[in-house]
Amino acid sequence: MFRSTCLFSFAFAFSAATSSAQPQNDFTLWYDRPAEKWVEAMPLGNGRLGAMLYGNPAHEELQLNEETLWAGAPNNNPNPMAKENLARIRQLIFEGKYREAQAACDSNIQSKTNHGMPYQPLGSLWLTFDGHEKFSSCYRDLDLERATASVRYKVGDVEFRREVIASFPAQVVAIRLTASKPAQLNFSMQLSSPQTSTIKAQGDNSLTLEGISGDHEGLKGAVKFYAIAKVLLNGGAATAHNAVVSVKNATSATILLSAATSFNNYRDVSGNAAARAEDFLKNAEKKTFDILLNEHTQAYKRYYDRVKIHLGRTAQADKTTDVRIREYSSSSDPQLVATYFQLGRYLLICSSQPGGQPANLQGIWNYQMNPPWDSKYTTNINAEMNYWLAEAANLSEMHEPFLQMVRELSETGRQSASVMYGARGWTLHHNTDIWRVTGAIDRAASGAWPLGGAWMCQHLWDKYLYSGDKEFLRSAYPQLKGAAEFFLDFLTPEPKHGWLVAAPSVSPENTPKTLPVRAEVFAGNTMDNQLIFDLFCNTIRAAEALGVDADFAAQLSATRAKLAPMQIGQHSQLQEWMHDWDDPKDEHRHVSHLWGLYPGCQISPYRTPQLFEAAKQSLIYRGDVSTGWSMGWKVCLWARLLDGNHAAKLIADQLSPVRPISPRKESGGTYPNLFDAHPPFQIDGNFGCAAGIAEMLVQSHDGAVHLLPALPDAWQSGKISGLRARGGFEIVELEWSNGTLSRVAIKSTLGGNLRLRTHSPLTLRGEAMAQAKGENLNPLFALQTVKPFIASPQATLRTPSLKPSLEYDVATDAGKTYTFLLVR
Numbered sequence: 001m002f003r004s005t006c007l008f009s010f011a012f013a014f015s016a017a018t019s020s021a022q023p024q025n026d027f028t029l030w031y032d033r034p035a036e037k038w039v040e041a042m043p044l045g046n047g048r049l050g051a052m053l054y055g056n057p058a059h060e061e062l063q064l065n066e067e068t069l070w071a072g073a074p075n076n077n078p079n080p081m082a083k084e085n086l087a088r089i090r091q092l093i094f095e096g097k098y099r100e101a102q103a104a105c106d107s108n109i110q111s112k113t114n115h116g117m118p119y120q121p122l123g124s125l126w127l128t129f130d131g132h133e134k135f136s137s138c139y140r141d142l143d144l145e146r147a148t149a150s151v152r153y154k155v156g157d158v159e160f161r162r163e164v165i166a167s168f169p170a171q172v173v174a175i176r177l178t179a180s181k182p183a184q185l186n187f188s189m190q191l192s193s194p195q196t197s198t199i200k201a202q203g204d205n206s207l208t209l210e211g212i213s214g215d216h217e218g219l220k221g222a223v224k225f226y227a228i229a230k231v232l233l234n235g236g237a238a239t240a241h242n243a244v245v246s247v248k249n250a251t252s253a254t255i256l257l258s259a260a261t262s263f264n265n266y267r268d269v270s271g272n273a274a275a276r277a278e279d280f281l282k283n284a285e286k287k288t289f290d291i292l293l294n295e296h297t298q299a300y301k302r303y304y305d306r307v308k309i310h311l312g313r314t315a316q317a318d319k320t321t322d323v324r325i326r327e328y329s330s331s332s333d334p335q336l337v338a339t340y341f342q343l344g345r346y347l348l349i350c351s352s353q354p355g356g357q358p359a360n361l362q363g364i365w366n367y368q369m370n371p372p373w374d375s376k377y378t379t380n381i382n383a384e385m386n387y388w389l390a391e392a393a394n395l396s397e398m399h400e401p402f403l404q405m406v407r408e409l410s411e412t413g414r415q416s417a418s419v420m421y422g423a424r425g426w427t428l429h430h431n432t433d434i435w436r437v438t439g440a441i442d443r444a445a446s447g448a449w450p451l452g453g454a455w456m457c458q459h460l461w462d463k464y465l466y467s468g469d470k471e472f473l474r475s476a477y478p479q480l481k482g483a484a485e486f487f488l489d490f491l492t493p494e495p496k497h498g499w500l501v502a503a504p505s506v507s508p509e510n511t512p513k514t515l516p517v518r519a520e521v522f523a524g525n526t527m528d529n530q531l532i533f534d535l536f537c538n539t540i541r542a543a544e545a546l547g548v549d550a551d552f553a554a555q556l557s558a559t560r561a562k563l564a565p566m567q568i569g570q571h572s573q574l575q576e577w578m579h580d581w582d583d584p585k586d587e588h589r590h591v592s593h594l595w596g597l598y599p600g601c602q603i604s605p606y607r608t609p610q611l612f613e614a615a616k617q618s619l620i621y622r623g624d625v626s627t628g629w630s631m632g633w634k635v636c637l638w639a640r641l642l643d644g645n646h647a648a649k650l651i652a653d654q655l656s657p658v659r660p661i662s663p664r665k666e667s668g669g670t671y672p673n674l675f676d677a678h679p680p681f682q683i684d685g686n687f688g689c690a691a692g693i694a695e696m697l698v699q700s701h702d703g704a705v706h707l708l709p710a711l712p713d714a715w716q717s718g719k720i721s722g723l724r725a726r727g728g729f730e731i732v733e734l735e736w737s738n739g740t741l742s743r744v745a746i747k748s749t750l751g752g753n754l755r756l757r758t759h760s761p762l763t764l765r766g767e768a769m770a771q772a773k774g775e776n777l778n779p780l781f782a783l784q785t786v787k788p789f790i791a792s793p794q795a796t797l798r799t800p801s802l803k804p805s806l807e808y809d810v811a812t813d814a815g816k817t818y819t820f821l822l823v824r
Contacts, residue, residue: 021139021152026313026335027342029321029674030141031055038063039658039671039681040322042142042149043365044173046166047353049259050364051173053164055140055151060127060162062173065119066225067357067364068263070434071214072117073222076412077439081108082420090503090523094495098519105444105504105521109420114217115441116433118374119360121367122259123193123209125229127177130186131155142673144339144346147300148293158184166350167292168299170284173257174292177250183235185250190243191229194369196221201240206230209259210274214369226273227259228281254289256281266408266436303349306394307722309338311715322672328655334715337651337693343674344389344690347683348398352386357434358401359386363683372680377405379452380430380508381590382629385684387459388599388636388691391466392698394722394730399463403476405436406456410479413438413453417486421450425485428452430508445520446509450490451502453483454531458599461538464545465726465780468750473542480539481549484556487532491559494524494578499564501578502528510588512581524578526593529564534600536560537784545779565787566596566603566611570794573621574603574614580792587623589630591637594618598633598640601701602786605642605800611789613798616641624653628668628676632688639695642802644712647696654689697734700725703776703783704757704807707734708741727780729754732817745819748812753778756808761823764810768823772809 023030034056035041041052041063050065085108092101135153142149151162159180166173179185189207191199197211207229213221229245231238236250247253260276262269284292316324316333324336351363361375361382377383383402390399413426416438421427427450431441440447460476463469491500503523511520536556543553569580576582576593596602597615605612619637626634631654638647656669658677666679676685697720699706705725719735728750735743741760748754755776756762762769775783791797810818 021137022318023141024143025145026317027144027339028141029144029339029343030139031320031322031672033138034140035673038367039675040673042140042673043347043350043363043675044147044149044164044166045350045364046168046171047351047356047364048171049166049173050351051164051166052365052367053149053151057135057138057151057153057155057160058129058132060129062125062164062175062257063367064122064124064173064227064257064259065364065366066122066259066261068261068434069122069213069223069225070117070119071216071221072114072219072435073269074267074435075114075219075437076415076435077111077113077115077437077441078416078419079109079112079439080419081112082440083422086421090492093503093521093523098515098521099517101504102444102448102519102521105448109440109448109504110444111439111441113439114219114437116374116376116431116437117216117219117435118214118370119362119366119376119434120214120369121194122225122227123191123195123197125255125257126190126192128188128190132160144342145301145304146297147304147346147350148297160184163289163293165293165296167284167296168353169295170287170292171258171280172284174284174289175255175257176252176289177255178252182251183249185236185247185253187247189229189231189245189247189255191227195225199243201243201245202228204240205232205238205245207240207243207245222269224262224269224273225259226277227257228277229255229257230281230285231255232285256284258284263434266412266434300349303395303397304342304345307342307345307720309341309718309720311335311338311718321674325655325657325670325672325674329652332714334718336655340655340674341690341693344686345393345395347686348386348390348395351683352398352401354397354400356401358383358405359683361682361684372678372682374433376431376433378431379428379455380446380449380592381633382682382684384455384459384599385629385633385688387687389687389694391462392691392694392724394724396463396466399459403459403463406460406479408436409438409453409456410482412436414482421490423486423489425482425487425489426453427486427490428456444504445506445511448504448521449506449508451505451528451531453486454535457483457535457538461542464542466724466728468728468780470545474546477542477546477548480535480542481552484535484539487535488555488559491532494564497564498562499524500559500562501564502532507576507592508590510576510586510590510592512577513583513586514581522577524564526566526574526576526578527595529566530596530600530602533560533563533602533786534784541782563787566789568610568614568789568791568795568797570792571617571621572614572796572798573618574611576618582618582621584621586621587625589626591619591622591630591633594637598636598695602784604702605802606702607783608786608789609799610797612641613800616800624650626668627678628654628670628685629678629682629688631668632676632685632692635689635692636695639692639710640699642710644696644710647692647710648712648714651689651693654685694723698723698725698731700727700729700781703781704755705729705746706757707744708736708759711736711739713739727752727754727778740822742822743819745817747817748814751812751814752780754810754812754818755781756810756820757805758808759803759805761806762808762820763823764818764820766821769808769810772807776809
């Protein structure tokens with residue numbers, strides 16, 4: 001409503017705007033002017049409700065989302081034509097008729113009903129302050145330590161303040177407006193929505209917004225929504241007319257915004273949206289803003305305060321966040337990296353609460369009815385990347401919505417497995433939505449990929465490795481088993497070697513540049529082989545840990561032995577496809593064949609050194625410049641390659657400001673509010689890079705807890721506390737100075753053997769420790785033994801030059817903390 005008018009007179013205002021204000025803590029995003037664009041606004045969220053605060057003194061907008069407000073209605077989208085055409089498609093692939101195979105996939109595998117529904121906005125709350133165009137001393141911030149946003153400015157000699165929270169316990173957005181002098185608050189309040197909706201006044205101080213979600217691809221919207229905004233005053237009076245609430249001469253005001261939908265679960269949208277929203281509001285208005293704020297910050301800090309990080313501080317930390325982003329590549333600002341890490345944790349807490357929906361492609365923040373890629377769950381990396389940091393960054397509870405989605409997809413995916421492929425178990429292609437559709441979405445280049453379930457199941461196993469929770473594993477085992485059953489039926493022998501391969505499939509979303517024809521659909525792609533190998537390994541180990549399904553585990557083991565091995569190609573690279581088609585000049589954003597390096601754990605400098613070097617060569621060929629989320633993935637990959645300086649270089653690339661490169665295109669990097677730019681905004685880059693920062697400091701995937709495995713020269717001294725490692729270990733405190741580990745305290749929550757890998761000699765309680773020998777006997781650190789690789793005769797096989805390391809074994813007791821010091 002006011003978006004086009006809220007920017008006028010900024011030039012005049014900014015000429016007078018000077019701000020000496022500074023944030024209360026270093027983990028605050030702050031600015032000396034209002035946001036002009038959505039990617040400059042401040043994100044707030046309580047898992048269910050999302051809000052973007054612009055901080056405009058005269059025309060404030062709070063853009064709103066509710067996590068279950070999606071277009072369409074319950075449905076699934078498998079294509080039954082796939083089953084009758086599967087044999088023909090495979091024959092075309094094995095005959096090298098890739099274009100014909102791809103055309104057949106587009107016609108017979110791609111969904112004929114819909115390609116998933118978009119996540120949609122609720123609307124906006126607008127506050128208009130007449131006469132506030134001529135403001136001065138503008139300041140706005142987002143405090144990551146308290147999950148609050150604030151705005152301060154002056155009009156004449158009166159200072160006005162706004163404080164905003166998306167309350168976790170109260171489940172409302174609350175805004176406190178204050179003036180430094182009595183009776184100075186005069187404003188109007190309105191609601192708007194791009195949805196089909198009705199807006200009404202309710203009494204003199206409330207507005208309601210009621211509607212239904214949008215239609216999409218022939219599917220009628222079925223999610224009803226209801227929102228209510230109520231203003232509570234200290235002094236002054238409120239009146240309502242034509243769906244506008246006007247406030248006159250108040251000293252302070254609190255606005256409570258409550259919203260809900262009729263969504264119950266992916267099969268049922270029969271809930272009472274209005275009753276839910278009214279209940280949240282009634283409970284919230286019983287409390288003062290101070291009580292709401294205190295309860296909110298306590299609930300939030302329960303998660304956020306688990307991890308503290310300090311990488312050093314320079315004078316750059318005193319500048320506004322947008323300036324720090326612009327200057328990062330030419331300055332020393334390690335504290336901005338620490339802030340970016342904590343922002344990733346903040347965004348996950350705010351967009352993925354237990355019992356709710358998982359963070360989608362934009363978390364919970366979206367202002368468009370048809371957002372880029374529908375803001376769905378892209379499962380060929382993006383949805384999983386959102387959760388890479390959950391366990392390591394001590395936010396295991398935030399992982400729960402994603403794991404619940406896996407359970408639900410294992411239900412809808414049985415229909416797709418049976419209808420499309422005549423297979424047992426369950427499958428998922430490269431995309432899904434709130435309705436948990438599992439058919440092939442989009443064209444074959446990305447959609448003809450039935451490996452999404454295998455990737456998602458890795459999260460189930462990783463959750464167990466971090467927690468050691470047998471009850472969780474017991475509940476997750478049916479999903480692991482069902483995904484494995486699908487591949488037992490779906491795999492087919494390729495004619496040259498007899499390897500069992502997935503076909504048809506793609507290496508998302510890349511095309512071999514050396515082929516004479518453009519095609520993406522093939523068989524036996526490296527990523528597929530890695531994913532299926534990992535799924536089989538994890539399902540076998542889960543069956544063993546639970547003491548069940550010995551015969552099924554044996555069947556998986558026999559089938560695993562027939563999978564295609566990894567291959568080193570003619571350019572000394574890890575091959576992306578079954579055939580040696582890689583082009584060293586290929587700089588595609590996806591690096592799918594490196595899945596076995598990260599987030600998988602099949603490629604190791606210690607166990608598979610030549611594959612390790614081949615993976616590195618592939619990453620060098622790909623280059624550094626890419627989209628935002630791809631740079632986040634590459635941070636993780638370079639951390640696994642034990643090259644902290646290269647990982648830090650990718651972080652610098654990530655923290656580069658987004659810039660126009662054509663009238664319609666932008667570069668990747670970071671927006672002024674630290675949102676990741678694909679471009680446009682995708683939240684996975686924020687989460688992926690944050691996971692990479694954790695991976696640079698602690699790794700635990702390769703048989704040991706590896707301390708400071710990829711410490712860059714730029715982080716000479718620092719400390720971090722609260723990171724988690726597999727095996728139930730928590731890093732109570734990790735300190736280093738001059739690039740050398742000086743002290744680490746580790747809590748054992750489960751007991752059992754702790755194997756430490758370090759580049760510095762350590763003592764325990766002042767006593768020297770003997771070096772570890774053999775394999776780590778802790779079952780949560782059991783290693784995956786991959787098949788021997790095949791190398792091209794033209795390849796140069798290399799082994800890495802590794803920094804000398806030490807390994808120690810310590811028998812631990814559950815609940816005890818062990819402190820290790822550098823040998824002086």
